[in-house]
Amino acid sequence: xxxxxxxxxxxxxxxxxxxxxxxxxxxxxxxxxxxxxxxxxxxxxxxxxxxxxxxxxxxxxxxxxxxxxxxxxxxxxxxxxxxxxxxxxxxxxxxxxxxxxxxxxxxxxxxxxxxxxxxxxxxxxxxxxxxxxxxxxxxxxxxxxxxxxxxxxxxxxxxxxxxxxxxxxxxxxxxxxxxxxxxxxxxxxxxxxxxxxxxxxxxxxxxxxxxxxxxxxxxxxxxxxxxxxxxxxxxxxxxxxxxxxxxxxxxxxxxxxxxxxxxxxxxxxxxxxxxxxxxxxxxxxxxxxxxxxxxxxxxxxxxxxxxxxxxxxxxxxxxxxxxxxxxxxxxxxxxxxxxxxxxxxxxxxxxxxxxxxxxxxxxxxxxxxxxxxxxxxxxxxxxxxxxxxxxxxxxxxxxxxxxxxxxxxxx
Amino acid sequence: xxxxxxxxxxxxxxxxxxxxxxxxxxxxxxxxxxxxxxxxxxxxxxxxxxxxxxxxxxxxxxxxxxxxxxxxxxxxxxxxxxxxxxxxxxxxxxxxxxxxxxxxxxxxxxxxxxxxxxxxxxxxxxxxxxxxxxxxxxxxxxxxxxxxxxxxxxxxxxxxxxxxxxxxxxxxxxxxxxxxxxxxxxxxxxxxxxxxxxxxxxxxxxxxxxxxxxxxxxxxxxxx
Numbered sequence: 001x002x003x004x005x006x007x008x009x010x011x012x013x014x015x016x017x018x019x020x021x022x023x024x025x026x027x028x029x030x031x032x033x034x035x036x037x038x039x040x041x042x043x044x045x046x047x048x049x050x051x052x053x054x055x056x057x058x059x060x061x062x063x064x065x066x067x068x069x070x071x072x073x074x075x076x077x078x079x080x081x082x083x084x085x086x087x088x089x090x091x092x093x094x095x096x097x098x099x100x101x102x103x104x105x106x107x108x109x110x111x112x113x114x115x116x117x118x119x120x121x122x123x124x125x126x127x128x129x130x131x132x133x134x135x136x137x138x139x140x141x142x143x144x145x146x147x148x149x150x151x152x153x154x155x156x157x158x159x160x161x162x163x164x165x166x167x168x169x170x171x172x173x174x175x176x177x178x179x180x181x182x183x184x185x186x187x188x189x190x191x192x193x194x195x196x197x198x199x200x201x202x203x204x205x206x207x208x209x210x211x212x213x214x215x216x217x218x219x220x221x222x223x224x225x226x227x228x229x230x231x232x233x234x235x236x237x238x239x240x241x242x243x244x245x246x247x248x249x250x251x252x253x254x255x256x257x258x259x260x261x262x263x264x265x266x267x268x269x270x271x272x273x274x275x276x277x278x279x280x281x282x283x284x285x286x287x288x289x290x291x292x293x294x295x296x297x298x299x300x301x302x303x304x305x306x307x308x309x310x311x312x313x314x315x316x317x318x319x320x321x322x323x324x325x326x327x328x329x330x331x332x333x334x335x336x337x338x339x340x341x342x343x344x345x346x347x348x349x350x351x352x353x354x355x356x357x358x359x360x361x362x363x364x365x366x367x368x369x370x371x372x373x374x375x376x377x378x379x380x381x382x383x384x385x386x387x388x389x390x391x392x393x394x395x396x397x398x399x400x401x402x403x404x405x406x407x408x409x410x411x
Numbered sequence: 412x413x414x415x416x417x418x419x420x421x422x423x424x425x426x427x428x429x430x431x432x433x434x435x436x437x438x439x440x441x442x443x444x445x446x447x448x449x450x451x452x453x454x455x456x457x458x459x460x461x462x463x464x465x466x467x468x469x470x471x472x473x474x475x476x477x478x479x480x481x482x483x484x485x486x487x488x489x490x491x492x493x494x495x496x497x498x499x500x501x502x503x504x505x506x507x508x509x510x511x512x513x514x515x516x517x518x519x520x521x522x523x524x525x526x527x528x529x530x531x532x533x534x535x536x537x538x539x540x541x542x543x544x545x546x547x548x549x550x551x552x553x554x555x556x557x558x559x560x561x562x563x564x565x566x567x568x569x570x571x572x573x574x575x576x577x578x579x580x581x582x583x584x585x586x587x588x589x590x591x592x593x594x595x596x597x598x599x600x601x602x603x604x605x606x607x608x609x610x611x612x613x614x615x616x617x618x619x620x621x622x623x624x625x626x627x628x629x630x631x632x633x634x635x
Contacts, residue, residue: 207525245546380562380564
């Protein structure tokens, strides 16, 4: 299906241009990683599969990003991604079935030098915030994904909110086993990969102002499994460069966020709504760079009673909110060209929600993560990165530290 | 009388020596280069800060204005001196010029003419440097300590690609927009004539010039 669409797009573009001058813009990278994590690491908590916390050396990710230009106005953009499924690790080249090949991006773009407006349709990058701008590991000075983009909060992406799900050990087996419903427990504020299917309109004054509005078929926190998602989302981002050393962005998103197939027939997709507002910032001068985001999300969800295996109806819709903040500080060593150190402070906190017995309590546990990273670019194709991270989940004595040594080759 | 003879003799010696050192040889010619743009462009798919990729239309950013012709003496050793006023500008996410020929010891000034940051660095062995983020209008000096090709990149805009060509000879020039070049005031001798094209392999030829010779040497860099 995807290939067919691609071929059709190619033929369409060729037909548009009588004097076609083909050009391919491309970037690629391969990332190999030596990693080890604390015994309580978990894919939903720190993107580390709980069954693979021992030392291992794996292919983390490989990317090929390409833009095919056929004339000055029309372009096809693609991103082919080879990724580990659920951050599994099994040793380099031993188990290929642990990897997935994703057509993360496949869209057709119209833009013109005569107008700041452009339009893109197909599978494309989520415009929300600034993290998605660093699509390749070789672009990221800290290897871990910010909490807002990866941490699985106490919401099942299939059924919505379940009070005290993570606090009550009664349900621990449901979380750990391959339960048909709860295996997909843990909804991030935004998905880590950040690709959606839809139509995006952009207004761009280069390096000064950029505004994007995206009508997407997926929720921004849905993992990108299907080419055609469910439920329309509206996502927008406004970015403004105040002066040469500072840049600010404002993001907004409104969407349903669970998968329609799983919810009760007494509910509709519109009963599960997510609203997100984000502010991103970036300052840089000399050998210093400071950047980060503040993101607040509200979820309007019905309550799911895990014992009844059904929703509690009768107006029992709750609004849950979560706020995250992260700050990245990077310093490049002027006396050692190609070397840098970076630090990230990352916090995700939760408002109050129903506790399942008439009371109210924080609907999930506050998380604080500190990450330190050192990188060294050996040449223009090869980079080494060492990343150490530790996170603390309030009220839990968990060892969720991670050690990652990554070597990236990029072109 | 003796004094007159002595003056005449000294004049002869001086004029002969001057003539030998500063011959008026000339090498000129035309470089024919590929006109079709490169089909595959590495590192151009996106910018690291999420902004739109830009390319300048400045003539000095075009490939045909960044071909450098140099003559490297083989029969004598040429003295080189650092150049003055060597600079590379960053404008519309483009190095202008894309190739800057200099001699060893030259201080190259990096000037940001965009309204945003660039982070210029080089990872060329022996010539590694990083100037960090420099504001617009603030020239930043880097002294070139080694001969050879020094590749320039920008950490924010990975599609930006520039070259400082540090030469071991004072005899070099940039071709004009038609591909013509002319090197004057060349001493007698044998030279390696080198053509540097940023997207092609270096092309060389050995030539010999003497006695106020005007030698035409043309090159065809078109792909077969």
